[in-house]
Amino acid sequence: MCIFCKIVNGEIPSKKVYEDNDVIAILDISQATKGHTLVIPKKHYANILEIEDSEYIKVMKVLKNVTSKINDAYKPKGFNILNNCGEVAGQTVMHYHVHIIPRYDTNDIKLEFTDHSDKYDLTEIMHDLTI
Ligand code: AMP
Ligand code: ZN
Secondary structure: OOHHHHHHOOOOOOOEEEEOOOEEEEEOOOOOOOOOEEEEEOOOOOOOOOOOHHHHHHHHHHHHHHHHHHHHHHOOOEEEEEOOOOHHHOOOOOOOOEEEEEEOOOOOOOOOOOOOHHHOOHHHHHHHHOO
16 A cells, blocks of 8 residues: 555544645645645545546645645745655655645745756647647
8 A cells, every 4th residue: 555545544644734635735745835735535546647627626625725724824025835746756655645845935945947948849749739
């Protein structure tokens, strides 16, 4: 059983800030910044490609409410709301979860996006990806 399933069923302790029938929110043990929280569906899905829409919607609703709570409590200057999908993207726990990382300073965590648009044809990509 995965570590988040164990947290959900109480085998491993956690600092829970929210729980309902379908979703929990716990403090991330690493506290990348103060209040760093994970929102986790109780049912095990590896990632966003596997989670059912109905569960995903529940996670998103809790995500919004917990973000508001952190905002009221700690008044950060902003947030990164983040999901790592796949090992290559930094996912270490293969049970879908979303990070809420309050931001107090531009340097408190490092996330770097580099502009590579000169390498790609945006029109072609738009055609490839249009739903
Ligand atoms: P990710 O790398 O996106 O899969 O995120 C996994 C996160 O789970 C990391 O930020 C870890 O710090 C966190 N984590 C791992 N074990 C625990 C635990 N027992 N309780 C709370 N957070 C945990
Ligand atoms: Zn699990």
